Amino acid sequence: MVENQQIHISIPKKALDKLSLNYGDELLAQIDRDRIIIQPKPEKANSQTQSLRWFMLPALLAGVVALINFFIQKTRYVKLSGGNSISQITIYLAVVFGFVVFLAALLLLGGKQLVMASLWSKIRSVLTLSIAFTILNFSITSFCFYFIDLAFHGVMLDRYTSSALIAGFVGISCYLMMNAALSINFSTITTTLILTLVGGIFLSMITNKQQNWWQINFSYLGSNLSNNWWQFNFTLIFSASIMLTLIDYIFSLLSLIPKFITIQTRILRILLTGSSIAFGLVGVFQNNRAIDWLHQLHWWTSNLLVVFILLIIIGIRWLLPGITKEFLLTAYGFAGLLALSEILFQWVHYLSLTAFEIISFGLAFGWLILLMQNLNNLYLENAEIFTIEIK
Incomplete structure (x- = not known):
């Protein structure tokens, strides 16, 4: 083969149409080990303008709001932490502007990533993801300022410098939120679900004033006896909402492939949706023994969740065609x-109630994540596969 000789490849027209490409448009080809990655050539000017717009505008607005606040409060020098401080105002503004930026970016720029079957599913998913990433943004920003305060404890700056710092931090936060909105896929939704659930539960454990709560049971964290029961129950409810978003996302993708449009797939989706709803209802109905009907509803929804998961496991061989x-x-x-955990708890009495609940919950949640990972792999293995001919 002659050096620098041009080799042509043939790509199906439907692939070009999906990417809104025309004849003569340039594509980028990158060699990655033993494969070639072909992708549209990004427009550098538009990309830079877009990044600056999403970074600069929120930063400028945040700086102006902070400066106006300092003038109204007649604050000449601003503390790093505490009331009306750099950290407090940054966290508040980062949460507000971050939510708006994520929501707008997901609707305007990342709409194609959420291939939902219905408008209601898309609206619910967009709002759920926006709130979830806003909570993560709040947590990360708070932790960052906690360590900054440890390093620069007692620092005070004039209001102009403080406003500039607040603008910078808010701008960075909004830029990260924009990139997060444009990176929505199975992995990011799953990671958000795990971080929300595990983070919320651990926070409930840490902030609970009853140090020996684990000697009672795991459900104690959401009962009326716990001082922060709302936090634990909200974690379960919101995690269930993210799980519903994940289910909608996966099955909307699978619906694009004809061989997965079957009655078995619909039944599997109904069972997964039912398990998510039951999971959320466990948080809705507080484990309050003083109110018998509320306690009974909590108990029944917990058992309903187990039933849904067992039905999925037992029927997975028929519900998921081509399962390995x-x-x-x-x-x-x-x-x-x-x-086995049921036997060790009920009959052998080896496991305590707390250990049994944690193990059972961990196994059930882990199984659901593995199942949805498998569904996502099925889509990746069957979608957008076509032959490219070298000429």
Whole structure:
């Protein structure tokens, strides 16, 4: 082959149409080990303008709001932490502007990433993801200022410098939120779900005033006896909302592939949706023994969640066509471990109630994540596959 000789490839027209490409447009080809990655050539000027717009505008507005606040409060020198401080105002403005930027970016720039079957599903998913990432933004910003305060404790700056710093921090926060909105996929939604659930539960454990809560049961964190029961229950409710978003996202993708439009797939989606709703209802109905009907509803929804998960595991062989033998064995392994934990708790009395609840919850949640990961892999293996001919 002659050096620098041009080789042509043939790409199906439907692939070009989906990417809004025309004949003569340039594509970028990158060699990555033993594969070639072909992607549209980004417009550098538009990309830079877009980044500056989403970074500069919120930063400028945040700086102006902060400066006006300092003039109204007649604050000449601003503390790093405490009331009306750099950290407090930055956190508040980062939350507000971050939410608006994420919501706008997801609707205006990342709309194609949320291929939802219905308008209601898309609206619910966009709002859920916006709130979830805003909570993460709040947590990360708070932690950052906690460490900054440790390093520069007692620092006071004039109001102009403080406003500039606040503008910079808010601008960075909004830029990260914009990129997060444009990076929405299965992995980011799953990561958000895990961080929200695990983070919320651990925070409930840490902030609970009853140090020996674990000697009672895991559900104690959401009962009326706990001082911060609302935090634990809100974590369950909001995590269930993110799980519903994940289910809508996966099955909307699968609906694009004809062989997955089956009655079995619909039943699987109904069972997964039911398990998510039951999971959320566990948080809605507080475990309050003083109010018997509320306690009974909590107990019944907890059992309903177990029933849904067992139905999915038992029926997975028929509900998911083309399931691998390895995944089927994994499903039965999870079912066996759930049964073993039940035996060790109910009959052998080896596990305490707290240990039983944590193990059962961990196994059930882990199984659901693995199942949805498998569904996502099925989509990736069957979608957008076509042959490219070298000429």
